[in-house]
Amino acid sequence: MKPTIENKIWLSSPHMGGAELEYVKDAFDTNWIAPLGPNVNGFETSIENYLDNEVHVAALSSGTAAIHLGLVLLGVTRGDEVLCQSFTFSASANPICYLGAEPIFVDSDKDTWNISPVLLKKAIEDRISKGKKPKAIIAVHLYGMPYKVKEIHEIAAKYNIPILEDSAEALGSSYDGIKCGTFGDIAVLSFNGNKIITTSGGGALVTRNKNYKEKAVFLATQARDNAPHYQHSNIGYNYRMSNVLAGIGRGQMEVIDDRVAARRSNFEYYKQKLGHISGIEFLEEMRGMYSNRWLTCILMPSVQIRENIRLKLQSVDIESRPLWKPMHLQPVFEYCDSYVDGTSEDLFERGLCLPSGSNLGLDDLTRVVEVILKIMTK
Numbered sequence: 001m002k003p004t005i006e007n008k009i010w011l012s013s014p015h016m017g018g019a020e021l022e023y024v025k026d027a028f029d030t031n032w033i034a035p036l037g038p039n040v041n042g043f044e045t046s047i048e049n050y051l052d053n054e055v056h057v058a059a060l061s062s063g064t065a066a067i068h069l070g071l072v073l074l075g076v077t078r079g080d081e082v083l084c085q086s087f088t089f090s091a092s093a094n095p096i097c098y099l100g101a102e103p104i105f106v107d108s109d110k111d112t113w114n115i116s117p118v119l120l121k122k123a124i125e126d127r128i129s130k131g132k133k134p135k136a137i138i139a140v141h142l143y144g145m146p147y148k149v150k151e152i153h154e155i156a157a158k159y160n161i162p163i164l165e166d167s168a169e170a171l172g173s174s175y176d177g178i179k180c181g182t183f184g185d186i187a188v189l190s191f192n193g194n195k196i197i198t199t200s201g202g203g204a205l206v207t208r209n210k211n212y213k214e215k216a217v218f219l220a221t222q223a224r225d226n227a228p229h230y231q232h233s234n235i236g237y238n239y240r241m242s243n244v245l246a247g248i249g250r251g252q253m254e255v256i257d258d259r260v261a262a263r264r265s266n267f268e269y270y271k272q273k274l275g276h277i278s279g280i281e282f283l284e285e286m287r288g289m290y291s292n293r294w295l296t297c298i299l300m301p302s303v304q305i306r307e308n309i310r311l312k313l314q315s316v317d318i319e320s321r322p323l324w325k326p327m328h329l330q331p332v333f334e335y336c337d338s339y340v341d342g343t344s345e346d347l348f349e350r351g352l353c354l355p356s357g358s359n360l361g362l363d364d365l366t367r368v369v370e371v372i373l374k375i376m377t378k
């Protein structure tokens, strides 16, 4: 489906496959207009089949809700410290604060733009030496690029700290042939409107631990005890996914492989057309890593050139965006400790996300490339 504003090229817009409406119609025909029903179960099963048959999936109202519940399941409570990748979207870190816990931010490495094993180890040892062992680690596969799974999980295991794997941007990515979203003690997916597949809004909690899934569903549906009346022994949440939206998700899962292929081919096109221009850098996959290339990002020589290009694109109705502003530089997290070496700050200054939707045509990509070439080869 094309965006409604004629000629505008969006950063990442929804891309329906066709079957979505049939599943949604089914929800209407059977009157399952509720946060439970056959589409919810069917969507969960399709994600489980896609990721790895050994995982359990709980469909929820958003990725943020999934992170919140994930931290609850990992036992994070008031006063705890949680280590979190600084270079990410704020939704990775906000739920730490919902629980009255404190985020401690860790910078990225240059190879993956994700949490640095060196700085993670340093942060853990420093926090322990200060008398407080971190309760959990939030690691993110940003823009679809896997973090260094082996190194990061070895460190976490050595200190016996659970990992919440934020795979919101990485459905379809893999590491050593194993799908992202299956590595963490708990992992999280997002189906927000700009993600690789969407339910308009939605998310999922993924885990190999069946008890976690059951507890997640229990907490996500107001934590009702087993009684004929409404009885509660826990604080509950209203976080379950609607059966109507899960219908969209079932249709989207039928085309996930095409969506990944299209986004990867966007990346290849940009790289082929711009990769040889001096001053433009692309993030390559390390051996064993496979990125869904949710967004194609480029690094420019300076913030000035980055802004030149962004504004020029904007003036011809092409949406692009600076990379995520690191959490340790956000006003709202000013009070938090961090372990940083300037890597994510530099990425934020020089980086630009290019239009990356799976529904872009060759004409769209050509238009983007022409604007950039004109500035960079002047």
Ligand SMILES: *Cc1c(COP(=O)(O)O)cnc(C)c1O
Pocket (backbone or CB within 6 Å): 062, 063, 064, 065, 088, 089, 091, 092, 140, 166, 168, 169, 189, 190, 191, 192, 201, 202, 203
């Ligand atoms: C989108 C996103 C989230 C949050 O997901 P929502 O479904 O929008 O709540 C969390 N983390 C990252 C890295 C994201 O990109």
